[in-house]
Amino acid sequence: MVEVIGFGIAGACVALQLQRAGHSVRVIDDGQAGSSHVAAGLVNPVAGRNFEPSWEVADAWSVALPFYEELGKDLFQHVPIMRLWRDEKDHAKFISKRDQLEAWIEKVDDEGVTWKGGGWLDCPAFLDAAKEAFLKGGGEWSDLPKGGSQIWCAGAAGLLREDFANIVHRSAKGEMLTVKVPEWNERRILTRNGWVIPIGKEHYRVGATYEWDDVTSGSTAEGRAKVEALLQSFTACDYEVTDHVAGVRPIINRSQPVLLNQDGKGWMVNGLGSKGVIYAPRVGLEMVERI
Template identity: 30%
Template sequence: MKVDYIIVGCGLAGVSFGEKLEAKNKSFVVFEDSSQQSSIVAGGLYNPVTLKRFTPVWKSEEQLQTALPVYNQLEKEYNVTLDYKIPVRRRFTSLEEQNNWFEASDKVGLKPFLNTTLIDNNNPKIDAQFKLGEVLSTGRLDTKLLVEKYRADLETKNCLIEESFDYDALSIGHDCVIYKNINAKHIVFAEGFGLKQNPYFNNLPLGGTKGQLLTIHAPDLKLDYVLKSSVFVIPLGNHNYRVGSTYEQKDKTNTITSEARDMLLDKLKTFIKCDFEVLTQVAGVRPTVKDRKPLVGGHQTFKNMYIFNGLGSRGVMIAPYVANQLYNFIENNVAIDAEIDCSRFY
């Protein structure tokens, strides 16, 4: 079999790069063994502001302009709703936080996204006496449904190979890569935290931050926006809400823990004043980098081998942008943004 590309991994990175290849009429196959869960269990928020310190997300406007049309096109192709436009509101705990919000709203990169009219809390089930600040241009992507639909679509096109990738079976030629019976011009590793097992790129400083989330059922809460306090509360419909997330550095497994559950519930109960039932708990390891930027670019030695990784907790926003960067680098010899080029660590 001859193809233009082999993609290893089918999370948000693999989906975004596959969509870019399809738009450019490039042939490809995707290897996926379902070992990584971060894209599937993610909260799926896209939000151009870091709400802990009121700082702008890197290239947020460009990311949104690139990402949202991609998801809109996939919605049309699969005849499903993936992108839910929903406000994100920050719960203030003091007048000082309100003042910091107003100061931040004049900063470059934040002005288009911070509503300077504070919102009164009219929900008796929420404790927010210092009002709420609203972020603009936000939403939630159903990442689980996206990945499921995309994989099913690949299956129908005979482009999905559901098995673990065997690095020992890969041969590198002068102008191609050969894997078993597949001859490809290029190979792109989009394995998430699974990159740690990759002998070609495991020298890069990819960390892993484990995140755990709860889904709760709270009929009395009646929340029609995403609430950010010490944890996020994300409406899912039918009185269900996603609550998260944890950021754990030592544990690199997908195993849920009672400690994480208790911590999320303790934080939630500080500002939610109604009964609720915990329905599910999930965990995944985010692929993170110490400078909080993706790892994208070519291998030091093998010119037809590439990496697409390190999307962290903002994969929904940044994945299509990074896919464009990598595609233009490979096909058109256009330099990748220096901030995300993996060569910054070589």
């Protein structure tokens, strides 16, 4: 029996991939909402300021997309991502790197560059679908460990608690808003210093902040003000804030997942950073190979 501790996106993918490979699996989750419960689910092949494709994104996404589609046809929404120019210097940086980015470019115009292959995963719906599939496949769910080899997928909670010795991390709190903007008909995902994702029925997700010093304080007025300023950098339309959440991104080596085996403790799968949706299904497969 393999025990997977933590059922965020990492634990869900590890548990399902192990089950599909024929292992008997028990999940132990403490029911505390981790960052997967608040994540916006954005998949952006070329995120960040410097027009760098995400690490091994083509390979990781070729595993992840069919994995999500098999669990539910509508879990992942394909939506064009428009990376707006910040200024002339930013535009010039893109032009100097354009040759390395061709595979991801849909269109370039005065506003910015539209990337191919992006969209967003409905993370809470994914966790529900993954749990249902896991239980249907004969998986066991328990409040407490009962014995077996252990795989810790405890996210930032585990890193902050130091479940595994010697793991240096830079976990970062993020705050995000859901807003209703009735007069804005934007259908694309927009990114610049942050992002806005249209999620339907006049609603958008907008975020997110990065905070390294005080990661446990939850949603704050300061975080909300920062995200509202981000929204206003994308649209002048009136809006209403309908939700405000905070979570902690588990960051060890940027957003590259880390698998570690420690004598006496078992395995750890962690460090999905800001890009859990891209990497979790492939890290589940890697765990199958290693166990």
